[in-house]
Amino acid sequence: MNKKRSSVTEDILGHQFGAFYKIPIENFFQFALSVDCVILGYHENGLKLLVIERGTEPHKGKKALPGDLVYPTEDMELAADRVLKDLTGLEDVYLTQSKSYGQVDRHPIGRVVTVGYYSLISVDRYQPLASSWASNVVWVDVKGLPQLAFDHNEIVNQVLSTLRERVRLQPIGFELLPKKFTLGQLQELYEAILNTSFDKANFRKKILSMNLLQDTKEFQTKVSHRPAKLFSFDKDKYESLLEKGFSFEM
Amino acid sequence: MNKKRSSVTEDILGHQFGAFYKIPIENFFQFALSVDCVILGYHENGLKLLVIERGTEPHKGKKALPGDLVYPTEDMELAADRVLKDLTGLEDVYLTQSKSYGQVDRHPIGRVVTVGYYSLISVDRYQPLASSWASNVVWVDVKGLPQLAFDHNEIVNQVLSTLRERVRLQPIGFELLPKKFTLGQLQELYEAILNTSFDKANFRKKILSMNLLQDTKEFQTKVSHRPAKLFSFDKDKYESLLEKGFSFEM
DNA sequence: CATTGTTATAGTTAAATGAACTAAAAGTCT
DNA sequence: AGACTTTTAGTTCATTTAACTATAACAATG
Numbered sequence: 157m158n159k160k161r162s163s164v165t166e167d168i169l170g171h172q173f174g175a176f177y178k179i180p181i182e183n184f185f186q187f188a189l190s191v192d193c194v195i196l197g198y199h200e201n202g203l204k205l206l207v208i209e210r211g212t213e214p215h216k217g218k219k220a221l222p223g224d225l226v227y228p229t230e231d232m233e234l235a236a237d238r239v240l241k242d243l244t245g246l247e248d249v250y251l252t253q254s255k256s257y258g259q260v261d262r263h264p265i266g267r268v269v270t271v272g273y274y275s276l277i278s279v280d281r282y283q284p285l286a287s288s289w290a291s292n293v294v295w296v297d298v299k300g301l302p303q304l305a306f307d308h309n310e311i312v313n314q315v316l317s318t319l320r321e322r323v324r325l326q327p328i329g330f331e332l333l334p335k336k337f338t339l340g341q342l343q344e345l346y347e348a349i350l351n352t353s354f355d356k357a358n359f360r361k362k363i364l365s366m367n368l369l370q371d372t373k374e375f376q377t378k379v380s381h382r383p384a385k386l387f388s389f390d391k392d393k394y395e396s397l398l399e400k401g402f403s404f405e406m
Numbered sequence: 407m408n409k410k411r412s413s414v415t416e417d418i419l420g421h422q423f424g425a426f427y428k429i430p431i432e433n434f435f436q437f438a439l440s441v442d443c444v445i446l447g448y449h450e451n452g453l454k455l456l457v458i459e460r461g462t463e464p465h466k467g468k469k470a471l472p473g474d475l476v477y478p479t480e481d482m483e484l485a486a487d488r489v490l491k492d493l494t495g496l497e498d499v500y501l502t503q504s505k506s507y508g509q510v511d512r513h514p515i516g517r518v519v520t521v522g523y524y525s526l527i528s529v530d531r532y533q534p535l536a537s538s539w540a541s542n543v544v545w546v547d548v549k550g551l552p553q554l555a556f557d558h559n560e561i562v563n564q565v566l567s568t569l570r571e572r573v574r575l576q577p578i579g580f581e582l583l584p585k586k587f588t589l590g591q592l593q594e595l596y597e598a599i600l601n602t603s604f605d606k607a608n609f610r611k612k613i614l615s616m617n618l619l620q621d622t623k624e625f626q627t628k629v630s631h632r633p634a635k636l637f638s639f640d641k642d643k644y645e646s647l648l649e650k651g652f653s654f655e656m
Numbered sequence: 657c658a659t660t661g662t663t664a665t666a667g668t669t670a671a672a673t674g675a676a677c678t679a680a681a682a683g684t685c686t
Numbered sequence: 687a688g689a690c691t692t693t694t695a696g697t698t699c700a701t702t703t704a705a706c707t708a709t710a711a712c713a714a715t716g
Contacts, residue, residue: 181515183478184438184439184475184476184477184478185435185436185437185438185516185517186435186438186478187435187437187438187439187478187519188434188435188436188437189434189437189508189519225434226434226437226508227434228433228434228436228437228517229510229517230510231508231509231510232506232508232519253505253506255503256482256503256506256521258439258476258481258482258521259481260479260480260481265431266435267435267478267479269437269439269482269519271506271508321571321575325571338664339664340663340664355704355705355706356663356664357664357665357666357667357705357706358703358704358705360664360665361666362703375712377713378713379662379663379712379713379714380661380662380712380713380714380715381661381662381663381664381711381712381713381714382662382663382664382665382710382711382712382713383663383664383711383712383713384663384664385664588693589693590692590693605674605675605676605677606692606693607676607677607693607694607695607696608674608675608676610693610694611695612674625683628684629683629684629685629691629692630684630685630686630690630691631682631683631684631685631690631691631692631693632681632682632683632684632690632691632692632693632694633682633683633684633692633693634692634693635693
């Protein structure tokens with residue numbers, strides 16, 4: 157990387173009026189890049205966020221998003237995958253880029269710009285173990301989130317607000333549920349994310365009329381009442397409906 | 407900035423398992439950061455993008471987004487404002503952050519991560535002058551966009567797709583029109599962005615029923631037919647309706 | 657094994673919204 | 687004065703939404 161970098165002061169980026177006209181180009185290569193992962197899960201009563209507990213300064217003891225520096229020769233997306241796996245053990249998570257955060261003083265170590273990534277997963281994909289190196293990884297409730305390290309609260313809030321928008325127009329809610337789920341669970345999930353409540357009968361009708369769910373012939377067990385049918389999300393069907401002009405809406 | 411940076415190899419970021427455990431921290435501060443501005447305007451038949459023509463390598467002669475490097479001690483948002491002004495003369499534009507782009511090989515000069523910013527403006531706010539330093543700034547039609555420098559096409563497409571989503575749920579279309587506009591213009595705009603067509607009478611009814619427009623008692627002039635009423639967007643009214651639970655939808 | 661409790665499921669209604677269309681009125685230009 | 691184009695008003699029918707009632711299904715309990 158270094159070898160390729162020219163040290164001339166000429167207009168190598170091609171702008172004619174930029175401010176660094178006479179500033180050595182090296183002076184601009186002083187940034188570090190990091191990634192921070194917002195992993196959201198859903199469990200029983202609400203949305204959960206996966207955080208790690210910091211063992212060192214700065215912000216020692218505080219909870220923080222799993223995140224770390226990116227190598228100068230590493231692509232951001234791969235870095236996000238790597239960091240998430242290293243810090244939490246989670247693998248094969250589909251991460252989506254969120255916003256970037258680059259306040260000059262956001263990190264005491266120097267100018268570190270961080271890129272947020274997020275994903276929605278089913279909690280049963282990840283139970284933090286009490287033992288092992290991942291013992292400092294925990295799910296915390298999104299409601300009443302504690303103060304996180306750095307500007308991580310801001311990052312999370314940004315993700316939550318885009319999530320609330322996306323969830324209304326795309327069937328991403330299903331990613332938060334186990335493969336097989338009841339309509340009741342689905343409704344609770346949507347109510348939790350959108351912070352409203354739906355009429356049960358109408359909700360059911362609406363969802364079913366979309367024809368996105370597959371009736372697994374199975375039922376809930378171990379409940380002290382009539383067990384609900386278990387459904388699964390039919391992604392292929394959604395794709396094909398999309399092409400025919402179908403648009404999901406909640 | 408440099409003075410503050412520690413050179414120890416210890417775990418200064420607080421991760422326990424990160425890969426740079428024994429790599430000097432300096433090695434991570436090898437990135438440059440740039441900003442690229444996607445300025446969209448609307449004129450007559452369609453959406454327009456503001457681009458500059460590059461006078462130097464790489465990508466000499468190609469059209470490119472107005473963009474440049476960020477100073478190591480400069481906040482990203484301020485950099486975007488500065489760069490846009492330096493390259494195009496545009497000031498006081500409300501820029502919104504889009505995605506970041508950091509492919510390892512995206513820039514021959516070294517590892518340059520760029521952050522996209524975008525804004526919608528009324529074209530009458532900016533007419534590129536044939537003379538002066540801004541002579542290489544032009545509006546190009548978004549339909550059939552030429553090949554732009556670097557990964558700028560990708561950046562533009564990303565902005566366009568988020569624009570199409572946002573425009574349906576937020577009254578941001580008005581930002582693309584002059585302060586005073588006709589309902590016909592508004593309809594054309596929405597048709598251009600969403601690439602559909604609306605029934606004229608119904609469109610009018612829907613918009614007016616939202617009570618977001620203020621009737622300036624003025625009319626079109628110099629048209630060879632009945633002149634249309636000029637309206638303006640009432641932002642205050644929108645804010646107050648929002649609080650009462652109003653939701654804009656197209 | 658009947659009873660209890662809880663949830664799933666079906667069905668009904670009135671109101672609101674949306675789409676498609678017709679037609680008249682209002683102004684500018686030649 | 688007349689032609690032309692666009693704004694504006696109004697109607698109709700189909701569809702969707704919201705709120706609600708009522709019944710059926712089943713597990714657990716004693």
